[in-house]
Amino acid sequence: AQSVTQLDSHVSVSEGTPVLLRCNYSSSYSPSLFWYVQHPNKGLQLLLKYTSAATLVKGINGFEAEFKKSETSFHLTKPSAHMSDAAEYFCVVSEDQGAQKLVFGQGTRLTINP
Amino acid sequence: DSGVTQTPKHLITATGQRVTLRCSPRSGDLSVYWYQQSLDQGLQFLIQYYNGEERAKGNILERFSAQQFPDLHSELNLSSLELGDSALYFCASSRRAGALVAQYFGPGTRLLVL
Numbered sequence: 230a231q232s233v234t235q236l237d238s239h240v241s242v243s244e245g246t247p248v249l250l251r252c253n254y255s256s257s258y259s260p261s262l263f264w265y266v267q268h269p270n271k272g273l274q275l276l277l278k279y280t281s282a283a284t285l286v287k288g289i290n291g292f293e294a295e296f297k298k299s300e301t302s303f304h305l306t307k308p309s310a311h312m313s314d315a316a317e318y319f320c321v322v323s324e325d326q327g328a329q330k331l332v333f334g335q336g337t338r339l340t341i342n343p
Numbered sequence: 344d345s346g347v348t349q350t351p352k353h354l355i356t357a358t359g360q361r362v363t364l365r366c367s368p369r370s371g372d373l374s375v376y377w378y379q380q381s382l383d384q385g386l387q388f389l390i391q392y393y394n395g396e397e398r399a400k401g402n403i404l405e406r407f408s409a410q411q412f413p414d415l416h417s418e419l420n421l422s423s424l425e426l427g428d429s430a431l432y433f434c435a436s437s438r439r440a441g442a443l444v445a446q447y448f449g450p451g452t453r454l455l456v457l
Binding site: 265271332 | 399435447
């Protein structure tokens with residue numbers, strides 16, 4: 230069965246500095262991986278997805294993630310944090326087994342300091 | 344705005360009652376998913392429908408049921424409600440079924456059971 234571990238429950242950075250949100254996955258098969266963001270009192274928005282086409286995936290709002298099979302990691306990064314990036318971020322895995330069940334990590338709360 | 348709509352936005356009810364949550368997928372999407380988000384369990388997949396038929400089941404209680412109608416909207420029925428059912432319930436949709444396809448989430452229905 231697939232699973233996801235987000236290594237930090239809370240990350241705090243200053244505005245204008247880089248962001249790194251860490252995610253490790255476990256999957257028996259070729260996984261699809263996603264990052265979603267949830268702003269306070271809002272629904273989930275897709276940031277980016279990895280589906281084996283390229284290991285470096287670019288998403289919306291300047292975010293990107295790199296798939297590293299040897300490390301079973303899919304970390305999310307952004308070169309320069311903006312105040313509007315403050316939100317909860319979820320790393321998600323889905324196995325290519327026909328059924329499209331998403332398995333969510335516990336989430337990382339990103340705080341941006343002015 | 345993802346294009347997925349959910350009603351109602353908020354719902355307050357008493358233990359033992361039954362409620363129905365409604366979801367309209369994005370135009371053209373055939374697959375609908377339901378998720379529950381609670382503080383102790385995080386985000387959990389409940390059930391998936393594809394073009395009117397149940398496709399996958401997750402951690403859905405027997406007191407809960409869902410269906411997808413011919414116009415592709417879906418309803419999640421929660422009965423014999425307990426305090427622990429208080430949560431945010433999300434609906435998501437995608438063009439087709441399959442792990443490689445991204446899901447788009449609605450804003451959620453916040454259920455409070457008193």
